[in-house]
Amino acid sequence: MPTSAKWWIDGDESAAEMLARVSAERSVSLLPPPLHRLPLRVGNVVELVGPSPSAKTLILIQAAINTILPSEWNGVHYGGLERSVMFIDLDCRFDILCLSEMLKHRIMNLNGSMNKMNQDQEDIGMQNFDTRRKSNIAYDEELYTLCMRRFLYVRCYDSFEFLSTLKTMHCHLQKEKEVKHSSIHLLMIDSIGAFYWVDRATSFLPSGSTNRKSLSLQSVFETVVQEIRKLVQVHPMLVIATKTTTFGDRNFANEAHRKYLPDTLDFRNAATNTRQLPYQENMPSVWQSFVTHRVHVRPSDHVTIVDRQNHSLYLSEWLLPSLSYLDKFIVQDGGVFLHN
Amino acid sequence: MAPLKSLEPEFSAIDSHFQMFCVSLGIFTEDFLLYDLHKLTGFAEQKPNSERLKQGITQLLSVVDGLHKPWMNGMDLLEDAKQNKHILSTGCEGIDMLLGGGLREGQLTEIVGPSSSGKTQVCLQAASSVAKKHMGSVVYIDTCNSFSPQRVASFVGLVSNLPFDQGAKHKILQNVMSNILCHSVFDIFAMFGVLHQLEFKLRSQKGDNQVQLLIVDSISSLITPILGGSGLHGHALMLSVGYLLKKLAHEHNIAILVTNHTVGGEGGIPKPALGETWKSIPHVRLLLSRDRGNNICSVSIIKHSSMASGKAASFMIYG
Numbered sequence: 109m110p111t112s113a114k115w116w117i118d119g120d121e122s123a124a125e126m127l128a129r130v131s132a133e134r135s136v137s138l139l140p141p142p143l144h145r146l147p148l149r150v151g152n153v154v155e156l157v158g159p160s161p162s163a164k165t166l167i168l169i170q171a172a173i174n175t176i177l178p179s180e181w182n183g184v185h186y187g188g189l190e191r192s193v194m195f196i197d198l199d200c201r202f203d204i205l206c207l208s209e210m211l212k213h214r215i216m217n218l219n220g221s222m223n224k225m226n227q228d229q230e231d232i233g234m235q236n237f238d239t240r241r242k243s244n245i246a247y248d249e250e251l252y253t254l255c256m257r258r259f260l261y262v263r264c265y266d267s268f269e270f271l272s273t274l275k276t277m278h279c280h281l282q283k284e285k286e287v288k289h290s291s292i293h294l295l296m297i298d299s300i301g302a303f304y305w306v307d308r309a310t311s312f313l314p315s316g317s318t319n320r321k322s323l324s325l326q327s328v329f330e331t332v333v334q335e336i337r338k339l340v341q342v343h344p345m346l347v348i349a350t351k352t353t354t355f356g357d358r359n360f361a362n363e364a365h366r367k368y369l370p371d372t373l374d375f376r377n378a379a380t381n382t383r384q385l386p387y388q389e390n391m392p393s394v395w396q397s398f399v400t401h402r403v404h405v406r407p408s409d410h411v412t413i414v415d416r417q418n419h420s421l422y423l424s425e426w427l428l429p430s431l432s433y434l435d436k437f438i439v440q441d442g443g444v445f446l447h448n
Numbered sequence: 449m450a451p452l453k454s455l456e457p458e459f460s461a462i463d464s465h466f467q468m469f470c471v472s473l474g475i476f477t478e479d480f481l482l483y484d485l486h487k488l489t490g491f492a493e494q495k496p497n498s499e500r501l502k503q504g505i506t507q508l509l510s511v512v513d514g515l516h517k518p519w520m521n522g523m524d525l526l527e528d529a530k531q532n533k534h535i536l537s538t539g540c541e542g543i544d545m546l547l548g549g550g551l552r553e554g555q556l557t558e559i560v561g562p563s564s565s566g567k568t569q570v571c572l573q574a575a576s577s578v579a580k581k582h583m584g585s586v587v588y589i590d591t592c593n594s595f596s597p598q599r600v601a602s603f604v605g606l607v608s609n610l611p612f613d614q615g616a617k618h619k620i621l622q623n624v625m626s627n628i629l630c631h632s633v634f635d636i637f638a639m640f641g642v643l644h645q646l647e648f649k650l651r652s653q654k655g656d657n658q659v660q661l662l663i664v665d666s667i668s669s670l671i672t673p674i675l676g677g678s679g680l681h682g683h684a685l686m687l688s689v690g691y692l693l694k695k696l697a698h699e700h701n702i703a704i705l706v707t708n709h710t711v712g713g714e715g716g717i718p719k720p721a722l723g724e725t726w727k728s729i730p731h732v733r734l735l736l737s738r739d740r741g742n743n744i745c746s747v748s749i750i751k752h753s754s755m756a757s758g759k760a761a762s763f764m765i766y767g
Contacts, residue, residue: 160727161751200694201731203753204525256522263517265695271481272515280519305725309684323482331482338486354724 137189140170141446142424142435143348143403150293150344153336153398155300155428157351157387158405163422163439164350167405168195168296169207170443171348173214175294176258181251186218191293192284194277197263198270198302204261211255213442215248258290267303267328274335281343295336297349301391303328329392336398349399353387402428412447414438421447452508459507465497466504480508529554532701536584536661539577539603540570542763543747547732551703553660555753556693556729560708560720561736566745567707568594570736571665574705576603579627580620584660588630589642591669595630636670636685643692650700659702662693666707668721675723683725690729706730720750727751 121129138144148154156164172195177188195202264270285291307325336347386404389396405424412421419438426433436447452470455462473491475483485505492501520528535549544550551557551574561567572595575586588595604624605617633639650659671689675682697704708726713719720726720733733750748760 160724199728200691200698201728201753203731204522204529206753207522208526253523256526259522260519261521261525262519263698265691268481269516272512275481275485276509276513276516279513299728302728303687305680305683305687309680327482334484352728 137346140174141444142405142437143167143171145426145431145433145435146401146429148346148401150346151340152400153347153349154401154403155349155351155399156403156405157353157427159353159387159407162405162407163437163444164352164405165199165202165298166206166210166439166444168298168348168350169210171294172207172259172296173211173255173443176211176255177214178251178254184219186215189293190290192258192260192288192290193294193296194260194292195262195296195298196270196273197261197298199299200263200265202261202263202298207259208256209441210443211252212248215251215255217442219248260284260292267307267323270303271328271331271335274332274339277335277339278342281339285343292343292345295339295345295347297347299352300349300395301351301354304390326392326394329395333394333398351391354390399428402426408436412438414440414447455508455511459504459511461500461503461507463500463504466501469495469501469504481512485509534582534701536574536578536582536703538570538574540573540763542745542761543570543734546734546747546749546759546761547752551661551705552731553701553703554698555731556690556697556704556706557732557734558706558708558720558730559734559736559747560710560750561738562710562718565736565738567736568665569599570745571663571705571707572596572599573603574661575628575663576600576624578661579624580604582660583627584658585627585629586661586663587646587659588628589639589662589664590630590632591634591639591664591666593632594665595632597625600625600628633670636674636689639664639670639689640692643689643696647692647696647700650696659700662696662702662704664693664704664706666709668708671722671726686722686726687729690726694729 137149138147143154143156156167158164172193173188175189175191175193177186178190179186179188262273264273281292304325307323307328310323339345340347403424404427405422408421408423410421411418413419419440422437422439424435424437425431437444438447439445452462452467452475456464456467469492470480473483473488488505489502492498492505495501533552533554535552537544537550538547547557559567559570571588575588578584579586601621604621631642633642646659646662667689671682671686674685693704693706696702709721710718711721720735730751732752735748735750736745737747738745743764744762745764746760746762
């Protein structure tokens with residue numbers, strides 16, 4: 109055994125080595141807009157909150173597409189992470205054709221721009237262009253299939269199914285890793301508050317019996333948080349959950365008031381504004397404290413015209429950590445795009 | 449989830465020792481889902497027959513794995529959507545055009561409109577169209593005594609343009625009418641009964657003449673009486689019905705059409721009834737309105753999973 113004092117003082121690794129190791133294992137990435145304001149890393153839990161039709165599922169799909177695309181394929185730069193994603197659908201309204209169309213759009217856009225560049229640069233004859241185009245479309249199919257296979261999906265119709273999915277997810281993830289050699293980077297839960305009312309109304313046992321745990325809202329969420337925590341430790345991944353606010357958006361007056369405040373106003377006003385959430389929070393505190401980031405999206409009343417088509421404008425705002433920007437975005441065929 | 453005792457014949461490791469071990473921790477049935485597996489294994493290790501108990505835990509875990517739907521990847525979902533989820537025409541050209549063909553199997557479409565805006569007519573027309581064109585059976589759940597066989601017969605008569613003799617026409621009519629099953633329910637618990645029976649029937653028989661369309665006219669008259677007040681059960685029941693309908697739609701490839709009425713909203717503009725919580729149930733929401741005096745209805749999209757809202761079309765109700 110080496111001289112204990114010197115060995116102890118020397119330490120295991122230097123700060124530079126540790127930083128290099130951590131940034132390789134748990135790298136920081138930027139999600140596509142409107143979640144792009146802050147870099148997110150594995151282990152973060154992002155909650156996307158908003159009233160019922162506010163493009164939350166589309167934002168999830170966009171984030172999924174970013175993750176499942178490769179960074180480069182056949183010379184075309186796609187800029188993806190080439191990892192798998194898991195989508196737990198508690199809302200049970202997911203439309204696979206929506207994902208498929210958005211993915212095809214993305215691939216064709218990026219492929220098409222590459223094609224155009226090639227043609228401009230090399231000045232090819234028509235015949236050559238056709239064969240090259242055909243081969244590009246064939247590659248698209250292969251790429252498309254590869255990406256679609258990286259998207260894993262399960263739907264749960266009640267809390268039992270959700271809990272059993274979480275409990276058995278570890279084995280499935282292990283299998284995926286062994287079979288496909290690609291690990292999960294993103295876990296998406298569509299509408300974490302889907303069974304809120306049903307769980308709140310069910311309480312199986314009278315409160316007398318102390319030994320037995322009953323399936324109530326509190327215990328379900330405690331188990332959910334516990335299981336996700338354990339999963340994230342073994343399979344590091346980013347968690348994004350959507351939540352529908354059911355009591356409507358209060359504090360429209362607050363928003364209007366904020367518009368008239370100049371940016372240089374003192375911190376006191378900013379602090380009181382941030383403490384009041386623009387909706388009523390009804391999730392149990394165990395979930396609220398599990399969430400590390402929160403984004404609020406909602407439709408605004410404005411309609412803008414892009415490409416000669418009317419699009420309704422959505423607003424997104426970071427509540428946790430509280431940033432003072434209000435991003436505006438629109439929904440098009442190719443996805444969710446920022447609008448200035 | 450069944451009590452542990454009933455799992456014994458199939459899973460040998462879940463014997464009486466294991467059951468006693470579980471009872472000592474307070475696990476009788478589905479409470480297993482609430483327990484931390486590592487803690488459970490830790491407790492098991494302390495007992496003398498730890499290997500056997502751990503086997504029991506593994507087997508119980510495999511039972512739990514069977515409780516949820518299997519994981520699918522994107523290509524499997526696409527296959528399923530292309531092969532099983534067909535589009536059913538409603539018989540109303542305007543609605544078909546708006547929806548890109550018609551009602552989609554696996555989706556819940558909601559038609560919202562004030563009274564006498566033509567919701568029941570659309571339902572009856574959809575029932576007759578599916579029963580005739582697609583040769584599938586239709587289940588019509590009628591909550592307000594609005595089902596009219598005569599109307600359905602007239603829609604069927606209208607659709608067939610070829611000159612038939614009376615005998616053949618009568619035969620077609622008989623076939624179509626026997627494909628439409630009408631249930632009258634007047635409260636939500638009877639509705640649950642009908643839906644559970646339907647689910648059981650669909651799971652046990654997988655033959656021809658499968659149910660393709662399920663119509664609930666109108667779902668709001670069943671749910672509105674139980675909402676309101678300070679009870680939580682109204683919302684819970686509403687969501688349970690919604691999820692049961694979605695489950696039937698997806699697992700058994702049925703298109704579901706429900707109708708809802710309107711209530712006054714902010715500024716006097718009518719909004720759909722059943723509130724915010726119901727908004728997350730239907731895939732597609734259409735708003736129907738009829739000009740007074742004539743038969744022209746206009747329909748617009750309030751919400752669609754892949755189309756922008758606001759698109760509108762109009763059509764005429766014949767007869």
